[in-house]
Every structure is written in structure tokens, then in C-alpha cells.
Amino acid sequence: MAETALVTVIDGTAQHRDQVCQALTSFYRVAAFADAREAGAHLHTAEIIIVDETALPLGGRETVKRMRADGALCNKRIIGTSDIPGSSFIGRAKEYGCDAALAKPYRRSALISTISGLINHSVEDGWHSLPDNQRTALRSTLDTFNGISDLIDRAEPIAFADVRDACSPLVKAVQQDDFKVILSGVRGHDNYSYVHSLRVATFLSLLGHAMGLQGDDLLLLSSGGLLHDVGKMSIPHEVLNKPGRLDDAELKIMRSHV
Numbered sequence: 457m458a459e460t461a462l463v464t465v466i467d468g469t470a471q472h473r474d475q476v477c478q479a480l481t482s483f484y485r486v487a488a489f490a491d492a493r494e495a496g497a498h499l500h501t502a503e504i505i506i507v508d509e510t511a512l513p514l515g516g517r518e519t520v521k522r523m524r525a526d527g528a529l530c531n532k533r534i535i536g537t538s539d540i541p542g543s544s545f546i547g548r549a550k551e552y553g554c555d556a557a558l559a560k561p562y563r564r565s566a567l568i569s570t571i572s573g574l575i576n577h578s579v580e581d582g583w584h585s586l587p588d589n590q591r592t593a594l595r596s597t598l599d600t601f602n603g604i605s606d607l608i609d610r611a612e613p614i615a616f617a618d619v620r621d622a623c624s625p626l627v628k629a630v631q632q633d634d635f636k637v638i639l640s641g642v643r644g645h646d647n648y649s650y651v652h653s654l655r656v657a658t659f660l661s662l663l664g665h666a667m668g669l670q671g672d673d674l675l676l677l678s679s680g681g682l683l684h685d686v687g688k689m690s691i692p693h694e695v696l697n698k699p700g701r702l703d704d705a706e707l708k709i710m711r712s713h714v
Contacts, residue, residue: 458688460484460697461503461575466492466519467537468510469596472560476506479564479605482689482696483647492519504571507554507570509545516545517552524553533574537562564609565602571714572602572647579645592623597657597682601650602661605689614686616679621680623657630661630675649688657681687713 463480465488467473473488479485487498491512499505505523509516516536523529536549539560549557552667556570573580583591600622629635637660642651660681664674688696690712695706702710 460648460693462487462498462501463504463506464495464498464502464508464570465489465508466495466511467506467508468512469508469631472508472510472537472539476567478569479567482649483568483693485693492522494568499532503575504533505529506535506537507558509536509543520553524576527647534573535570552557564605564673568605569599569602571696575646576644579642583641585665586641587634589625589628590634590641591631593638594641594654596622596625597654598647598650601682601686602647604683604686608686608689614683618681619679620672620675623661623675623682626654626657627661627674630658630665630678635662638673649685653682685713 461484463476463484463486464505465473465476465486467476467488468490471489473490477486477488484504487495489495489498492499492507493513499501505520507516510632511519514522516538520534520536523532525532533555534553536545536552536554536557537560538545538557543559545552546557546559555574558566558570583594586594600619604614626635626638629638639655639658640656645651657678658681661674661678664677669677695702695709698706
């Protein structure tokens with residue numbers, strides 16, 4: 457598995473930095489700083505840079521402006537954030553040089569979807585040219601999968617009806633033997649957990665279809681595939697993606713994902 461993308465956060469508020477790190481714990485590598493001057497090489501190797509309006513020493517707007525003027529950073533994808541009501545940094549984020557903006561407080565899924573959308577722009581743009589059912593299968597399962605992170609954060613149950621509805625186009629594609637474009641559509645997508653879960657859902661749908669399952673039984677099987685690993689959203693990145701053998705303490709954490 458390829459190394460996950462690095463997200464560099466520059467935010468003058470320690471609590472907010474911690475919240476971002478926690479929200480992205482199992483999805484990306486994260487490096488967080490209060491001051492842009494401390495970020496150093498992490499800016500150059502980052503796939504995404506999150507700049508808050510409180511970024512030190514010059515504030516978010518000037519920090520982004522200087523990045524855009526730096527030949528080595530000018531093409532980096534930048535997300536602006538702020539918890540200041542009515543902030544012009546959010547309202548005029550793209551004018552200031554941000555690729556996207558999020559007003560705090562934002563949902564965990566909104567942050568994940570924004571980052572993923574920027575990283576996977578070319579992959580997800582390719583979905584627009586797919587037939588309606590296959591395009592819907594990819595978009596609905598991705599949105600549902602990412603949205604589950606909010607439910608986990610709030611310790612709320614996952615509504616099976618929502619997952620079933622998201623998997624319905626996938627099951628239809630399997631029944632019509634027109635699913636391969638769905639599998640090829642996630643090739644190169646950086647959200648490994650989603651890609652893996654979609655593939656499991658597809659293969660389980662194929663197995664169930666071959667066994668003669670239909671209707672709700674087939675949807676149940678497909679939904680189970682999409683959900684089977686969602687517990688990993690709460691596993692710290694350094695454990696989930698550790699190269700080599702896990703120690704006893706790490707193994708206990710990993711086993712908790714079920």
C-alpha cells in the first residue's frame with residue numbers, strides 16, 4: 457500500500473490543531489504547527505495544507521499569500537479555516553488563494569471530504585463520464601462511507617436504510633454484470649479504507665448473486681461489505697499504517713476496530 461498523504465496544519469489554537477489531528481487520525485499523516493515558520497519541510501512534502509485565520513506569525517491571509525508567491529509552494533492545495541463569524545477569510549478564501557474553505561465548527565466528514573476531493577480531483581472528475589447507475593454507486597457509497605465518521609464521533613448508530621440505499625446501485629450493477637467500471641473508477645483514489653470496503657462490498661455482492669440471493673438479502677450482504685472495516689476510523693494512523701509487526705499494546709488497539 458502506498459504511503460498515505462501528508463496534511464500539514466498551521467493553526468494558532470492548540471485545541472483546534474488537536475481536533476484536526478484527531479479527525480484525520482486514520483486517514484492521513486498529519487503534521488500540525490502554530491507558526492508557519494516551524495512547518496519547514498512539512499510544507500514542501502504536504503499534499504494538503506490547512507491554514508487557519510489564526511496562523512502565526514502573520515495570520516491566515518498573509519500566510520496563504522506568501523505561499524502562493526513561493527515558487528516551491530505556489531501549486532500546493534490549501535484549505536482555509538476560521539472560527540470567526542462572518543470572517544472575510546472564509547468568504548473570500550479563493551480570492552486570497554485558498555482552494556477550499558471551512559468555517560468552524562465543521563463536521564469530521566466535511567473535512568475528510570474536502571481533503572479527499574482536492575487530492576482525488578482527477579479521479580472523481582472521471583466519474584462524471586460514467587453511466588448514471590455506476591456514477592451513483594461510486595458517489596453514494598463514498599458519501600455514505602465518509603459520513604459514518606460523524607456518527608462514530610457522536611456515538612450514534614448507523615442507519616442501515618442509508619447504507620442499503622447507497623449500495624443499491626452497486627447491487628444493480630452486479631446483477632446486470634456491469635460492475636467492472638465501478639472497480640476501475642476507484643483506481644488511484646487515496647482513501648484506501650473506502651476503496652477496500654467498496655471492493656469487499658462488490659465481491660460479496662458477486663458471491664451472493666452467484667448463490668442466487670436477491671432483494672434485501674443481497675443488499676444486506678453488500679452493505680456488510682461496505683461497513684465491515686468502519687471501526688478503523690477510530691484507530692490512530694501510526695497503528696493502522698505501521699510497517700512491520702505490531703507490539704502487544706498496538707495489537708490490542710487494532711483489534712478494537714471490530
